[in-house]
Amino acid sequence: xxxDLDSWETGYADGKLGxxxxxxxxxxxxxxxxxxxxxxxxxxxxxxxxxxxxxPLLSIEVRLxxxx
Numbered sequence: 605x606x607x608d609l610d611s612w613e614t615g616y617a618d619g620k621l622g623x624x625x626x627x628x629x630x631x632x633x634x635x636x637x638x639x640x641x642x643x644x645x646x647x648x649x650x651x652x653x654x655x656x657x658x659x660p661l662l663s664i665e666v667r668l669x670x671x672x
Contacts, residue, residue, distance in 0.1 A: 611635035619643025 615636035620643035627636040
């Protein structure tokens with residue numbers, strides 16, 4: 605299988621940004637789909653590794669009090 609790099613990159617960007625999978629007519633659907641799935645997997649991995657705050661608003665209030 606030959607991968608069209610332009611199609612793959614467009615699909616990867618769409619998947620990474622969380623967009624809907626809509627392959628433009630001028631691109632190769634198979635390459636776009638492969639890129640989209642890899643971009644989506646990369647996005648999921650980033651969310652899984654992101655630090656989670658138990659009380660995010662509370663931490664903002666504490667910072668504002670310290671600065672103010």
